Amino acid sequence: MSNKINETIKEVFTEMASALETGTLGPRIKIGLTIDGSEHGLTVMQEAVKLAQKNDNFDIVAIGSQVDWPGIENVVTTCEADNYKKMEELLASGYLQGCVTLHYSFPIGVSTVGRVITPGTGKEMLISTTTGTTSSNRNEAMVLNAVNGVAAAKAIGIKQPTVGILNVDGARSVERALKTLKENGYPINFSESHRADGGTVMRGNDLLEGSADVMVCDSLTGNILMKMFSAYTTGGSYEAMGYGYGPGIGDGYENNILIISRASGASVIANAMLYAYELASGDIIAKSQEEYRLAKAAKLKEVCESLQPKQAxxxxxxxxxxxxxxxxxxxxxxxxxxxxxxxxxxxxxxxxxxxxxxxxxxxxxxxxxxxxxxxxxxxxxxx
The missing domain is CATH 3.30.70.1530 (Hypothetical protein rpa1041)
Incomplete structure (x- = not known):
């Protein structure tokens, strides 16, 4: 029997096994990874790919420099800027169902939902958001970030995610706004602080313990938190823990693009690819559209307008x-x-x-x- 026939049979059985495991029949999910630009070079990218290959539920497409990595499809580009163009083309065509990349510029209205492992309990927690700008108004952005975080949580299988609001400037206004949305019919589940006095507004202890499935904050604070959670064991130059800065989510946005840092290490990059796969499997685009539909039905626009600056x-x-x-x-x-x-x-x-x-x-x-x-x-x- 020829090698070509053997490979065809192998592909058929692999697809059948995947269909039995996921309950769907069709082509395997492909997750892209742009491999140029890391502070740690291609070596860390190859190491990340090897780690990710241990999860046999998705295929990996390396975009960028020419490499010869076993079992990995390589789409070669001429420069780092072309990596983004090629990634966008492959996502738009449906060839890729998600992609992990570095320093991608999202449009205003889109921001990323990071995913960390909390040191106090080992519990996973989503930080919404960590890069990008959901709105130029900080409090409005945090309300929208809550919607984005819930969408991401539901896409990775958390059916009724709990939401906490980090105690930063604007937290009380955001709390009132989100509670108004809930009173208007938006199905949001608030978490309770683990501190003795409780409440929906979360303190530093709650960050360490993972008191909420989704921790809402502004993107600048979220970005700092991601760096602290991912690199607190290494001194900062190498991000060793967590799943990276997450997918860009926003009203009407239809790409599953996840961000890592140039300092991200192999385990974080591998986890980011797994995160991308879980989001694709959970149909993050449909989930985010549904969350925004529910929020708009609960007068999201009016609630956000109430957060605009009042005459002092x-x-x-x-x-x-x-x-x-x-x-x-x-x-x-x-x-x-x-x-x-x-x-x-x-x-x-x-x-x-x-x-x-x-x-x-x-x-x-x-x-x-x-x-x-x-x-x-x-x-x-x-x-």
Whole structure:
């Protein structure tokens, strides 16, 4: 029997085995990897490919320099810039179902959902987001990042992912916005902080423990977190842990492109290819379209519009009321809105001071004025 016939038989049986395992019949999923540009050279790319080949559920296509790696298809390009063009062509044609690459520029409205292994418990956690810009408005971006993170989680098989909001500037506004979406019918499941006082807003301890399936933050913070989670055991020059910076996701975006860093090591790159395969298997494009459909039905546009900057109360000439002893506090106010919240109470002749509690910014008022102050701040959408 000729070698060609043997290879054909092997391919048929491989496809049959894959169909039995996945429940689908058809060509195997192909995941691309652009192999040029790493700070660690082609050696780390080859090592990553060998690690990824241990998972026999998908084929790997190396895009870039000419290489001769066993079992790997090689699409040769002339330069690093051509790698991106070829990757886009192969994705658009359907030849690739996903691709892992370095430093790709996504359009505004698209950002990436990273995936890490938390050191406190060994639990996996998605960080949404880590590169790209979902919106030029930070708080609006974080609301959209929550939708992106849920889409990624569902695509990799987490049916009801829990969502936490990292305690960065804007967290309380984002929390209110997401809770409004939920009240309007968007099916989001909030996580609970592992700290004693609980709540949806997550602290540093929750990052280490993986208190949520999806941790929502702005992309700059997420990028730093990815680098810390992936390289804290190596000193920083070699990213050794996790799955990389993840897929670009956004409303209407239809490519499964995942980002790694030039400092990413072999295990991270291999995991990124596995992540790409899981996203392709879970149809990330359909999942993200469905999440945005649900969010829009829950008045996503109106919720995001409510997050646009309001005219600062501070611009008005408001006289401070007579000073009182303040022994009661109101939490849940963004630090960037704290002074405006205080002045909103002054405007209603309630003495208030700004402060910082154990869990974040607070407004201090007298016990007698507590309930009325809460009503005023709620009406003004500070809490």
């Amino acid at each position: 109360v501070a611009e008005q000439a408001i006289e401070m009321p007579a000073k009182e002893i303040v022994t009661s506090d109101i939490a849940g106010i963004d630090v960037i809105e704290l002074d405006d919240a205080v002045k909103a109470l002054w405007k209603e002749n309630i003495y208030a001071e700004s402060g910082m509690g154990c869990t974040g910014p607070i407004v201090l008022i007298s016990e007698a004025n507590h309930d009325k102050a809460v009503e005023i701040l709620k009406a003004a959408e500070f809490i």
